[in-house]
Amino acid sequence: MSIGAPDSSVGIEEHPASAEPVRASGVAHGKSPTRIAIDRLRKDKVAIVCACIVLFFVLVAVFAPLLAKLEGGDISTFNVKLVDEFGFPTIGFTSDHWFGVEPRTGRDLFARWVYGARPSLIVASVATLFGTTVGVVMGLLAGFLGGWVDRVISWVIDFVLSLPYLLFAIAMVPIVESWRGGAFTLSPEEQASTRFYVLIFVLSFFGWAGLARVIRGEVLSLREREFVLAAKAIGVSTQRILFKELLPNLVAPIVISASLALPAYVTAEAGLSFLGVGLIEPVPSWGQTIATATNWFKADPMYLWLPVIAITILVLALALLGDAIRDAFDPKTRR
Amino acid sequence: MSDTVRPIDQAPSNAETLLQIRDLKMHFPIKEAAGLARTKKVVQAVDGVSFDLKAGASLGLVGESGCGKSTTGRMITRLLTPTSGQILFKGTDIARLKEKDLRPFRRQLQIVFQDPYSSLNPRQTVSNIISTPLRVHNLVKKGKELARVQELLERVGLNPEHHNRYPNEFSGGQRQRIGIARALAVEPEVIIADEPVSALDVSIQAQVMNLLEDLRRDLGIAFVFIAHDLGVVRHFCDTVAVMYLGKIVEQGPREQIYGAPQHPYTQALLSAAPDLGTIRGIPPKERIRLVGDVPSPIDPPSGCRFRTRCWKAEDICATQEPLLEGKPQSTPGHAAACHFAEPKLDLTAATA
Numbered sequence: 001m002s003i004g005a006p007d008s009s010v011g012i013e014e015h016p017a018s019a020e021p022v023r024a025s026g027v028a029h030g031k032s033p034t035r036i037a038i039d040r041l042r043k044d045k046v047a048i049v050c051a052c053i054v055l056f057f058v059l060v061a062v063f064a065p066l067l068a069k070l071e072g073g074d075i076s077t078f079n080v081k082l083v084d085e086f087g088f089p090t091i092g093f094t095s096d097h098w099f100g101v102e103p104r105t106g107r108d109l110f111a112r113w114v115y116g117a118r119p120s121l122i123v124a125s126v127a128t129l130f131g132t133t134v135g136v137v138m139g140l141l142a143g144f145l146g147g148w149v150d151r152v153i154s155w156v157i158d159f160v161l162s163l164p165y166l167l168f169a170i171a172m173v174p175i176v177e178s179w180r181g182g183a184f185t186l187s188p189e190e191q192a193s194t195r196f197y198v199l200i201f202v203l204s205f206f207g208w209a210g211l212a213r214v215i216r217g218e219v220l221s222l223r224e225r226e227f228v229l230a231a232k233a234i235g236v237s238t239q240r241i242l243f244k245e246l247l248p249n250l251v252a253p254i255v256i257s258a259s260l261a262l263p264a265y266v267t268a269e270a271g272l273s274f275l276g277v278g279l280i281e282p283v284p285s286w287g288q289t290i291a292t293a294t295n296w297f298k299a300d301p302m303y304l305w306l307p308v309i310a311i312t313i314l315v316l317a318l319a320l321l322g323d324a325i326r327d328a329f330d331p332k333t334r335r
Numbered sequence: 336m337s338d339t340v341r342p343i344d345q346a347p348s349n350a351e352t353l354l355q356i357r358d359l360k361m362h363f364p365i366k367e368a369a370g371l372a373r374t375k376k377v378v379q380a381v382d383g384v385s386f387d388l389k390a391g392a393s394l395g396l397v398g399e400s401g402c403g404k405s406t407t408g409r410m411i412t413r414l415l416t417p418t419s420g421q422i423l424f425k426g427t428d429i430a431r432l433k434e435k436d437l438r439p440f441r442r443q444l445q446i447v448f449q450d451p452y453s454s455l456n457p458r459q460t461v462s463n464i465i466s467t468p469l470r471v472h473n474l475v476k477k478g479k480e481l482a483r484v485q486e487l488l489e490r491v492g493l494n495p496e497h498h499n500r501y502p503n504e505f506s507g508g509q510r511q512r513i514g515i516a517r518a519l520a521v522e523p524e525v526i527i528a529d530e531p532v533s534a535l536d537v538s539i540q541a542q543v544m545n546l547l548e549d550l551r552r553d554l555g556i557a558f559v560f561i562a563h564d565l566g567v568v569r570h571f572c573d574t575v576a577v578m579y580l581g582k583i584v585e586q587g588p589r590e591q592i593y594g595a596p597q598h599p600y601t602q603a604l605l606s607a608a609p610d611l612g613t614i615r616g617i618p619p620k621e622r623i624r625l626v627g628d629v630p631s632p633i634d635p636p637s638g639c640r641f642r643t644r645c646w647k648a649e650d651i652c653a654t655q656e657p658l659l660e661g662k663p664q665s666t667p668g669h670a671a672a673c674h675f676a677e678p679k680l681d682l683t684a685a686t687a
Contacts, residue, residue: 226454230517233412234468235434235441244467248458 040328047324053317057310061117068115071098073108075115075284080106088299099306103296112284113306119196119273119285120314124265126200131207132258136250138208139215140242144223153212160209169202170277192283199278203265211257218253222246251329259322263315270311286311351425353557354388354411354525359420359430361406365633379632380406382581383420385659388525393551393558395572395589397565397604401629403581404561405449408527411559412446413437424525442472445518449530451510455502461488461513462498468520487516492546508539512546519550527559532567544571565608569593574668577601580640581632583659587669595678597662597671599623600641602679639673647675 041047060067068074073096083089083106093100099109142153176198180186186194222228223246231241272278273287280288286307293304362377381403388394396404409415411422413429422430429440448454455464465487466480475483485495491512502510511531518526528547532540544567550556562568568575569589576586577600585598596602603623625644630636636643642652651674659672 226448226450227456229409229414230446230448230454230514231456231467232414233441233444233446234471234517234521235438236467236471240471245456245459249456251458 037325037328041324044324044328046320047328050317050321050324053313054321057117057314057317058121060114061121064111064114064118068108068111071096071108071110073097073111075107075111076282078105078107093302100300100302102292103300103303109303109306112289113286113310115284116286116289116307117310117314119279119283120266120269120287120311123196123199123203123269124262127203127207127265128258128261130200130204131261132211132254134204135208135211135257136215136247136254138212140219140246140250142212143216143219144238144242144246150216154216157209157212157216160206161213163206165202165206168206169199169272170275172198172202173277188280188282192280195277195279196283199269199272203268207261207265211254211261214253214257215250218250219246222249252326255322255326255329259319259325262322263318266311266315266318270307350389350391352387353390353425354559355421355423356384356386356388356407356411357421357423359384359407359410359422360418361403361410361415362418376633379581379635381410381417382635384578384581384583386576386583386586388557388559390524391551391555391557392574393560393572395568395575396559396561396578397563397568397575398578399563399604399629401632402578403632404563404578405529407578408446408529408559408561411525412444412527413440414446438472442521443524444527445521445523445525446527446529447511447514447518447531450534451507451514452534454514455510457502460499460501461493461505464502464513465498465517465520468517472521474521483520487520488513490519490550491516492542506539507535508543511535511539511543515543515546515550519554522554523556525557525559527561529561530563531560533562533564540567547571565593565605577604580629580635582640582672584641584673585669585671586659587671588666591666591669595664595680597664597669597676597678598641598673599645599647599675601671641673647673649674 041051079097079101083101083104089101089103089106091097091100097108097110099113101107102109102112138153138157142150142157173195176194177186177191180190180194228241228245231245236245269278269285270287270290273280273285274291276291278287279285289307290304290311293300293307297304359381360379360383361381362379365376365378366374384403384407386394396407398404406415410417410430413422413432417430420430421428424440424443427440429437432440459467462481462484465484469475469480469483481498484498488495488498493509493512493516497504502513505513511534515531531547532543535543547558548571551558558571560568560572573589574587575589575592576583577592577598578584579600585592585596585601592601593605596605603625606621606623607625623646627644630640630643636653638654638656639645639648639652642648645652655674657672657674659670661670662676664678665671
C-alpha cells in the first residue's frame with residue numbers, strides 16, 4: 001500500500017472477505033489432540049512393542065498372587081529339602097518351581113519374581129505421579145506469577161537440588177524408624193512398610209525440583225506470548241490461564257520428564273534396595289534379590305539374571321515408550 | 336485529493352464518546368547498578384497521552400518503533416496498569432480497577448494482536464479458541480457454542496467447517512482472521528488493533544484491512560488502530576495521532592495530517608514513507624532526512640522531545656515544552672505540539 005491516496009479501484013467489492021483460498025475439506029480433521037497422538041502412537045511399532053512389555057509387567061504385578069497360585073508356590077515357604085547342606089539348590093527349573101528355588105532358604109523364585117515387580121512399579125509410579133504434579137504446579141506458579149512467589153519457589157528448588165540425595169535416602173530410614181519407636185520395637189512388616197513410604201517420599205521429594213525448574217523456564221517464555229495476553233484481555237482467570245492455556249503447551253516437557261523419571265525410579269528403587277536402605281524382607285523386591293544373588297552368582301547365575309533382565313527390559317521399554325509418546329504429542333514432529 | 340479516498344462511513348459527529356484517555360503515563364522501572372548503590376530509573380514508555388474515541392470512529396496511532404503505541408494499546412485493554420492517568424470508558428475510569436471489577440469492561444474492549452503466529456494457542460482448536468470468550472462471559476447457552484463459533488468464522492471469512500482444526504493448519508492471514516473472530520465473540524464496542532496487518536504479506540494485508548472495514552461499517556465497532564504503515568492508517572482511520580517518544584506530537588483529522596501536517600516530525604515521517612511515485616520515476620519534491628537516533632526514553636531531552644533531531648529547533652525548544660494545542664491554521668480537532676508549527680504541503684506524492 002502506498003502513501004498516496006488509496007486507489008479507488010481497490011475496494012471491498014473486488015476483495016470479498018472470504019477471498020482466501022478455502023482448503024480442500026478432504027483432509028482429516030475434527031480430531032482431538034489426544035486422539036491424534038494416539039493415532040500416531042498406534043503407527044509407531046517401537047511404541048506398541050514397548051507398551052506391550054510395560055503392560056506385561058503391570059499385569060504380572062497386578063496378578064502376582066494369581067500367577068503364584070497357578071505355579072503352586074508362594075513367597076515365604078522354606079523348602080529346606082530342595083537345598084543341600086551348603087545352601088545350594090538341588091533343583092533347576094521344574095514344573096513345581098518354574099524359576100527354581102532360592103539358595104539357602106529354598107523359597108520359590110517365580111513367586112518372588114512376580115511379587116518383586118510390585119514394589120518397583122508402585123514406588124516408581126507413585127513417586128513419578130507425585131513428583132510430576134508438585135513440579136508442574138510449582139513451576140507454573142513460579143513462572144507465571146513471578147515476583148516474590150518466584151523468588152521463594154526458586155530458592156526452595158535450588159535448596160532441594162543442592163541436598164545430597166543418596167545420603168538423605170540412607171539417613172531417612174533410621175530417622176523415621178526412630179520416630180516410630182526404634183527399629184527394635186518394630187515388627188518386620190512395620191519396618192518394611194516404613195521403608196516403603198520413606199522410599200516413595202525420598203524419590204518424590206528429590207524428583208519434583210528438576211521438573212519445576214524446567215516448567216518455570218518454559219512458562220517464563222510462554223507467558224510473554226500473545227495468546228496469554230489475549231486470554232487476559234478476554235478476562236480469563238489466572239487459574240484457567242495456567243491450566244487451560246499454558247498446561248497443554250507443557251505436555252512435551254512433562255511427558256519427557258515423567259518418561260525419564262519412571263525408569264529412573266525403577267532403577268533407584270532397585271539400587272537403594274541393593275544398598276540395603278530400600279525394601280527389606282519379608283517384602284520381595286528385585287533390588288533386594290539382586291543384592292543377595294550377587295553372593296551366589298557363580299553357583300547359581302539364573303538367580304541374579306532373572307531380576308536383572310526384568311529391570312533392564314522394563315526400564316528400556318519405559319524409556320522408549322516415553323520417547324514415542326513425546327513424539328506423538330508434539331504437533332511439530334512428522335514421522 | 337481527498338475525494339479519491341474511498342469514503343469510509345464517517346462516524347456521526349454527534350456520536351457518544353466511548354473512550355477518553357487522559358494524560359496516560361506508563362513508566363517501567365528498571366534497575367541499574369551504578370557503583371555500589373542501585374539507582375532506580377524509569378523508562379518513560381508513554382508519558383502523557385490523551386485522546387477521545389467516539390462510537391464507531393477510528394483513530395490511527397502512528398509512530399516509529401518504540402514510541403509507545405503498543406504500550407498505549409495494552410494499557411487501554413488493561414494488560415498493563417498505567418502509572419498514572421485516566422482511561423474513561425463511558426465515563427468510568429478503568430485505569431485502576433481490580434481484575435474482578437474489570438470483568439464487564441473486558442467485554443467492551445478487545446484487542447487484536449500483531450503476530451498471528453503467537454496470538455493463537457497452538458494446542459487449542461479454533462473452536463476452542465473462539466469459544467473461550469463465550470464461556471468466560473457466559474454469552475451463549477451450552478450446546479449452542481458451536482453454532483456461534485461457526486457464525487463468527489463465517490463472519491470473518493473462514494470456512495465454518497474448519498472449526499475443529501488447529502492454528503498450525505492455517506496461513507498467517509487466516510490466523511489473523513481467527514484472532515479477529517475471537518475479539519468479535521464478545522461483541523465489543525472498541526477494538527484495539529495492535530498492528531494487525533504488519534506481520535502479513537501485502538496481498539493478505541489488503542484482505543484483512545477490508546475485513547476490518549466491513550466489521551467497522553456493519554457492526555459499528557470503534558477502532559484504535561496502531562500501525563507504522565501510514566498508507567494503511569490513511570485508508571482506515573478518520574483521525575490520526577502521531578506519537579514520538581511516548582507523547583502525541585500531532586493529532587487531527589486524516590485530511591489535515593496527511594495533507595497539511597504541521598509538526599516537523601509528522602512531516603519527516605510522511606516524507607520518509609515510500610510511495611509509488613518514486614518507483615514510477617517521479618522523484619519526490621523533497622525528502623526530509625532526520626539525523627541521529629531517537630533519544631533514550633530513560634532520559635528524554637528537556638523541553639520538546641523532538642528537538643534533538645529537529646531542523647527548526649531553537650533555544651525555546653530546550654527550555655519550554657510545547658503543548659499539544661490547536662494552531663492558527665488548524666482545522667477543527669487538529670492539534671500539534673510544536674512552537675514553530677506550520678503546515679507543509681505536497682509531502683505525499685499525489686501522482687499515483
